[in-house]
Amino acid sequence: MDSSIERGKEVIRIETQALAALESRINGSFADAVELIYNCKGRVIVTGLGKSGLVARKIVATMNSTGTAAVFLHPADAAHGDLGMVRKDDVAICISKSGDTEEIRQLLPMFRHIGMKVISMVGSPGSTLAKQSDIVLDISVKEEACPHDLAPTASTTATLALGDALAMALLDKRNFTKEDFAMFHPGGNLGKRLLLRVEEMMVSGKDVPIVKQSVSLTDAIVEITSKRFGATCVVDDSGRLFGIITDGDLRRLLQRTTDIRDLTALNVASKNPKTIRKDSLAAIALEEMEDFKITQLIVVDGEHRPIGMLHLHDLVKAGLGNGSSE
Secondary structure, three states: OOHHHHHHHHHHHHHHHHHHHHHOOOOHHHHHHHHHHHOOOOOEEEEEOOHHHHHHHHHHHHHHHOOOOEEEOOHHHHOOOHHHHOOOOOEEEEEEOOOOOHHHHHHHHHHHHHOOEEEEEEOOOOOHHHHOOOEEEEOOOOOOOOOOOOOOOHHHHHHHHHHHHHHHHHHHHOOOOHHHHHHOOOOOHHHHHHHOEHHHHOEEHHHOOEEEOOOEHHHHHHHHHHOOOOEEEEEOOOOOEEEEEEHHHHHHHHHHOOOOOOOEHHHHOEEOOOEEOOOOEHHHHHHHHHHHOOOEEEEEOOOOOEEEEEEHHHHHHOOOOOOOOO
16 A cells, blocks of 8 residues: 555544544533533633644634634733733633643733633643643543654644534534524525525516516517516416416427417416515525426515516525535
């Protein structure tokens, strides 16, 4: 086997073993940390230096997107003014593999003076940081994937996983839903799928192609051609929806006859077309179009009068084609 392949597999094995060992340490201390953060009236202040700082930023991002307000505090910048962002109602999470990172140790008396509670994520439970923390979460690993045991690899993976575990446990306690998630991701596809309504995507007013049953087919074709949907609604004398005429209906008609002079919209319309209400999710409209293999959907009011129309291409263009978050 190629040596690089074998080395890659070895790294995965080492990091997998580190995660398995971490799982066995999800205990009462973890539950206490979750409870402390859950009851926190302020924010979670996450700090770490170097690779730990990079992991801290990711933990902050995950917490923020899942309902737990968090900010990253650079330990060096904290001593030069950024400590002003911290309040006594906040909870600190200090990340350090050694537990003796000087910049982190210098923060501890400041946090104590402010009145904050401190959770440490450390690779050395007997370290200075651990001893001065309210709650200690053990992120120690048997070995790093780095052959020199220098570059943080398995330890950063374990720290990242523990941060995810905290965020997900808090998500459960907050009963955080997909809709809540979408509120924090309005620009992502998931946000659009869960927030965007038909009313925001439909055309309305004079842009909706509509003809009465009694109009000639020729006039109906003019209406279809003048609008961009390749179809027109057909309504009765009271304005209620009767049917729809699409380009496909016209093609099938012309395969049977080319004499359309005496035909009306009533003669050609397909009855009981698919409809939707304006307060429905646009994603639901897209699913219906895909299920029924149609490219337009009529929006009706409570009296079954057409008030708008949706086109499949507009929904796809808006990013509703899949459920990914970003």
